[in-house]
Amino acid sequence: MLTQQRKSFILEILKRDGQVVAKSVAEQLHLSEDTIRRDLRELAAEGLLRRVHGGAMPLAPDLPPLTVRRSVAPLAKRALGLAAAALVQPGHLVFLDGGTSTAEIAKALPQDFSFTVATHSPTIAAELETHPTAEVILIGGRIYKHSMVAVGALASSQIALIRPDLFFLGATAIHPVHGLSTGDLEEAAIKRQIAARAAETFVLVTQDKLNQASPCTIMPVTEISGIFVQSGLDAEALTPYRTLGIRVIEVEEGEE
Amino acid sequence: MLTQQRKSFILEILKRDGQVVAKSVAEQLHLSEDTIRRDLRELAAEGLLRRVHGGAMPLAPDLPPLTVRRSVAPLAKRALGLAAAALVQPGHLVFLDGGTSTAEIAKALPQDFSFTVATHSPTIAAELETHPTAEVILIGGRIYKHSMVAVGALASSQIALIRPDLFFLGATAIHPVHGLSTGDLEEAAIKRQIAARAAETFVLVTQDKLNQASPCTIMPVTEISGIFVQSGLDAEALTPYRTLGIRVIEVEEGEE
DNA sequence: CAATTTCATGCAAATTCGTGCAGAGTCAAG
DNA sequence: CTTGACTCTGCACGAATTTGCATGAAATTG
Structure with a gap:
């Protein structure tokens, strides 16, 4: 094991988890903690x-809001x-929507094909x-800061130019009757537009979003192809979606 | 076994595994470690x-992530x-161009007015x-990953819609004769377009960029309003710019 | 405040490095 | 064919780097 390799390994851990525990790294690599500390x-x-x-x-105390949100349910997400x-x-x-759930998709994207x-x-x-x-296509527009996504006419006109195969939508709430919803009208409009152009739309649903409603409706749940939820949830809570013909993909929370 | 053959072998290992261990290669080829080390x-x-x-x-210290580049000349920047x-x-x-210098501007922007x-x-x-x-306006387009900026027709069409008061340009090189330049043609084209629309263009110049030239020309230095450099540089190196009527703003490196 | 964990430093053992040198092989001129 | 110059390889040896352990200091926890 080369020194450089070890350092790369440490940096990867740091990037993946947002932190590095010296003891744990030492155990994983079968080396003394002193070496890792060095x-x-x-x-x-x-300065890395x-x-x-x-x-x-990490160097930057990150962006405080993001880190806070990130720590909500990191493993499940x-x-x-x-x-x-x-x-x-x-x-x-x-197409990846904004949000911490979709950020996890970005981190997990396959790296062995284009x-x-x-x-x-x-x-x-x-x-x-x-x-x-x-390959990354950035959609521009006025930034709605609360969610850090581009919205407005400028964004809309660019979205009209593409037709995604997959759209991973980030909603703040999902409800069988009230549909998908979020906190901002413009944001909802953009999400709606993207979903309308995408062949398939999927939503990542954490427990705290399930069967909730937010002020601004994006669209009814029947417009989406499927939802990802963590396994072990109340079966009853998911039945309405299955009844509506929506794929419910239950995901085991992997070990850390 | 020819020397060249051995070298090719080593490079293949490097390409395949991302690393080469001298000892292991020596064993595989039944040669002494000295030879491999040589x-x-x-x-x-x-430089291979x-x-x-x-x-x-490999040559690239991993991906030189932003964190690395950030540490180049942090105080001066x-x-x-x-x-x-x-x-x-x-x-x-x-308008803020991409790059670590302009990122420092972003961090230092005044917060007491809009x-x-x-x-x-x-x-x-x-x-x-x-x-x-x-208020943030994001310009979209295809992301040129090396510099992490949007380029191409999509970006260009959006830039055509705005007319900045100030443009802070990030160039990889500045030279009184060869002008401003950077490493990518498309990137250069976008920068040129923005500068053409902006009322004033300024460039942040660190020591390592001064009086250098890169392959792709952005525009002559006479198109810019001024440059920011750290104080204490060779006065002679700056004279050509002053002669051309460019404002040279020398900045004291403040304490941490 | 005491117990525990983590840290930094010094030190010794092991590994790796670089240089000098000798032997083997190659090649061309004599 | 012989000789000499040249190159390549392996070995030797001192230098430098790295690693793990011991020690006492510092930080954390209850």
């Missing part, structure tokens, strides 16, 4: 991470993202900087 | 790989960014998520 010190000196007691953290990313096929045009990702979220686009094979 | 040294001298203790790694951000006035439309920021870099846009008063 690496961490050197990486910190190179920030040393903290017990391990290391990661599992959902992984399952959703598996739908992507070579040559596809995939496809195109369109997104109106600068955060998602930035996330894909390091993806080796994905 | 090859590695020569290959490193040819990077020598590390125990073997070799931060000072330049701060000075540049001071030009922004209430109600302005400011203005609009346009950018074709998702990274910059994401940076502005936490800015309290700036």
Whole structure:
């Protein structure tokens, strides 16, 4: 095991998990903690991470809001993202909505074949900087800051130019009767437009969104192809969707 | 076994595994480690790989992620960014190019009045998520990954719709005769277009860019209004710009 | 405040590195 | 065919790097 390789490994862990625990890395690589600590010190000196007691953290204290939201249900979301990313096929045009759930899809996208990702979220686009094979199309427009997605006429006109194979939608609420909804009218309009142009639309649903409603309706649930939920939820809560002919994909929360 | 054959073998291993362990190669080829080390040294001298203790790694230190590039000249860049951000006035439309220098401007933008920021870099846009008063316009298009900016016809058509008061351009090289230049043709074209529409264009110039030239010309230096450089540089190196009537703003590197 | 964990430093063992050198092989001129 | 120059390879040896452990300091936890 080369020193450089170890450092890369550490940086990957950091990028994936947002943190590094010295002890855990030492165990995974069957090396002493001293060695890992030394690496961490050197990486910190190179300005690649920030040393903290017990391990290391990313340099930037990240964007506080994002990190907070990210910590809501990271494991469950990661599992959902992984399952959703598996739908992507070579040559596809995939549209990724903004949000932390779709960010997990971006992280989990396959890297062994080529496809195109369109997104109106600068955060998602930035996330894909390091993806080796994905072509990225950025949809511009006025940024709606709360969700960090481009909205408005400018965005709309660009979306009208593409026809995605897959659309992964991020909604703040889903309800069998009230449909998909979110907090902003313009945001809802954009999502609606994308879904209308996409061949298939899927939604990643965490427990806290299921059977809820938000003020602005995006569209009825019958417009979507399927939802990803974590397994082990109340079966009854999912029945209405199955009845409506919506694919309900239950995802095991993988071990960490 | 010819020397060249051995070298090819080593490069294949490197390509396949992303690393080369000198000892392992020596065993596979039934040669002494010295020979392999010699090859590695020569290959490193040819710039085909990077020598590390125990073997070799690919040239690119992984993907030079933003974090690495950020650490190049952080203090100097931060000072330049701060000075540049001071030009922004209430109600302005400011265009921020992609790059680490302009990212520093984004961080230093005033927060006590309103203005609009346009950018074709998702990274910059994401940076502005936490800015309290700036309206953000994202320019979309195909993402040129090396620089993480939107380029192409889609981006061009959106830029044609706006007319910035200020444009902060990020170039990879500036030269009094060869003008501003960068590494990619499309990127250069977009920058040229933005500059043509902007009332004033400024460039943040770090020491390593001054009086250099890159393959793709953006435009002559006479098209720009001014450059920001760190103070204490060779006065002679700046004279040509002053002679051409370009404002040269020297910035003291502030304390941390 | 005490127990536990984590950290930094010094140190020794092991590994790897670079250089000098000798032997083997190649090639061309004599 | 012989000789000499040249190159390549492996070995030797001191230098440098890396790793794990021990020690005491520092931080964290209850």
